[in-house]
Amino acid sequence: MSNNSASGLVSLQKSVKQLRNEAGIRRIKVSQAAADLKTFCLQNAHKDPLLMGVPSSDNPFRPPKSCALF
Amino acid sequence: MGEIEQMKKEAEALKTQIEAARKAVHDTDMASAASGVAPAPRVQLKTRRTLKGHLAKIYAMHWSTDNRLMVSASQDGKLLIWDSHSGNKVNAVPLKSSWVMTCAYAPSGNLVASGGLDNMCTVYNLKTPVIKTVKELDAHTGYLSCARFLSDTEVLTASGDTTCALWDLETGKQKTVFLNHVGDCMCLSLSPDMNSFVSGACDSLAKLWDIRDGQCKQTFLGHTSDINAISFYPGGNAIITGSDDCTCKMYDLRADQEVISYQDAALNSGVTSLALSMSGRLIFAGYDDFNCNIWDSLKGEKVGVLSGHDNRVSCTGVPPDGMCVCTGSWDSFLKIWN
Numbered sequence: 001m002s003n004n005s006a007s008g009l010v011s012l013q014k015s016v017k018q019l020r021n022e023a024g025i026r027r028i029k030v031s032q033a034a035a036d037l038k039t040f041c042l043q044n045a046h047k048d049p050l051l052m053g054v055p056s057s058d059n060p061f062r063p064p065k066s067c068a069l070f
Numbered sequence: 071m072g073e074i075e076q077m078k079k080e081a082e083a084l085k086t087q088i089e090a091a092r093k094a095v096h097d098t099d100m101a102s103a104a105s106g107v108a109p110a111p112r113v114q115l116k117t118r119r120t121l122k123g124h125l126a127k128i129y130a131m132h133w134s135t136d137n138r139l140m141v142s143a144s145q146d147g148k149l150l151i152w153d154s155h156s157g158n159k160v161n162a163v164p165l166k167s168s169w170v171m172t173c174a175y176a177p178s179g180n181l182v183a184s185g186g187l188d189n190m191c192t193v194y195n196l197k198t199p200v201i202k203t204v205k206e207l208d209a210h211t212g213y214l215s216c217a218r219f220l221s222d223t224e225v226l227t228a229s230g231d232t233t234c235a236l237w238d239l240e241t242g243k244q245k246t247v248f249l250n251h252v253g254d255c256m257c258l259s260l261s262p263d264m265n266s267f268v269s270g271a272c273d274s275l276a277k278l279w280d281i282r283d284g285q286c287k288q289t290f291l292g293h294t295s296d297i298n299a300i301s302f303y304p305g306g307n308a309i310i311t312g313s314d315d316c317t318c319k320m321y322d323l324r325a326d327q328e329v330i331s332y333q334d335a336a337l338n339s340g341v342t343s344l345a346l347s348m349s350g351r352l353i354f355a356g357y358d359d360f361n362c363n364i365w366d367s368l369k370g371e372k373v374g375v376l377s378g379h380d381n382r383v384s385c386t387g388v389p390p391d392g393m394c395v396c397t398g399s400w401d402s403f404l405k406i407w408n
Contacts (some may be wrong), residue, residue: 034103
């Protein structure tokens with residue numbers, strides 16, 4: 001056997017082993033997966049500043065309206 | 071010769087089997103499942119800060135876990151550490167090689183890292199009186215496209231040599247090499263539980279890896295060009311990818327497939343970067359056309375745009391507290407929006 005086909009075979013064997021592993025995983029239905037993602041998103045929505053908007057009083061990137069030093 | 075033919079046949083059969091298994095659970099898609107969800111509000115964010123200081127294209131930025139400091143990398147040969155609240159530069163780290171492609175902030179805030187066409191990941195200590203190089207991680211045979219700290223002692227890298235690697239910062243050596251991509255690795259994202267990570271590459275595949283055993287657990291197909299950006303969805307059950315094929319996609323890990331694609335016929339620029347809002351609802355995706363488009367991750371609709379850069383948006387980042395989004399550009403500026 002030439003060197004090329006030997007390394008080609010080894011590389012193929014690795015690919016096949018990898019594909020076997022990936023083929024063997026358990027998969028859940030997309031409807032279940034989507035429902036869970038939806039739930040997660042909606043449950044955390046109220047804590048999401050970019051989604052809810054940041055009131056200027058709480059916004060570290062906005063200058064305070066007044067700056068009393070006394 | 072017969073053995074090779076046999077193996078090739080087996081490989082094809084397995085690919086067909088995987089495709090069939092995915093189809094078998096594909097009873098809907100994300101957009102349909104979210105049809106009853108109220109649309110996300112029209113998102114209109116304002117620029118709160120424009121950070122000026124770099125003298126050339128910005129290639130990367132990363133937030134510190136303190137939600138305030140961030141590091142940016144530019145091909146002017148510098149890393150700049152910014153206080154985003156004041157807009158002031160806190161530190162400047164001169165780089166040995168100006169061809170930088172990535173930067174990272176350690177969760178502790180003690181270290182930052184950079185790397186690029188020098189094929190190395192250089193780690194710097196910010197807490198010594200003068201910033202010092204702690205380690206040069208040198209083993210990749212291709213450019214460093216992305217680096218992320220797991221802790222002050224472990225770093226994950228993605229490289230143009232098609233591998234990703236886990237490094238021990240004390241020895242400076244690779245502990246694990248993640249081999250499976252057949253194209254340059256362009257990006258990586260750590261899972262929230264830190265047990266796995268995903269990588270995107272120029273072979274148009276995204277792969278899920280187990281950090282400890284080094285194995286590729288899942289491969290995600292669908293993109294038709296280089297994947298430049300990748301991020302775990304908060305919660306850890308899905309990932310979002312951005313590609314040169316002008317689309318972003320969401321893949322669910324448990325269903326093992328693409329569940330929605332974020333695309334628009336009018337968009338024909340590649341996606342360079344992406345970041346998610348805290349709940350995952352909003353995707354901020356930077357494009358070659360100088361804009362950052364905002365997508366509703368559940369419904370697949372565009373809900374806003376961040377316009378303001380005069381060149382490609384190369385990097386985006388949302389801090390852990392989700393209070394803003396930062397965009398970095400080839401126009402040499404970083405902008406903070408909320």
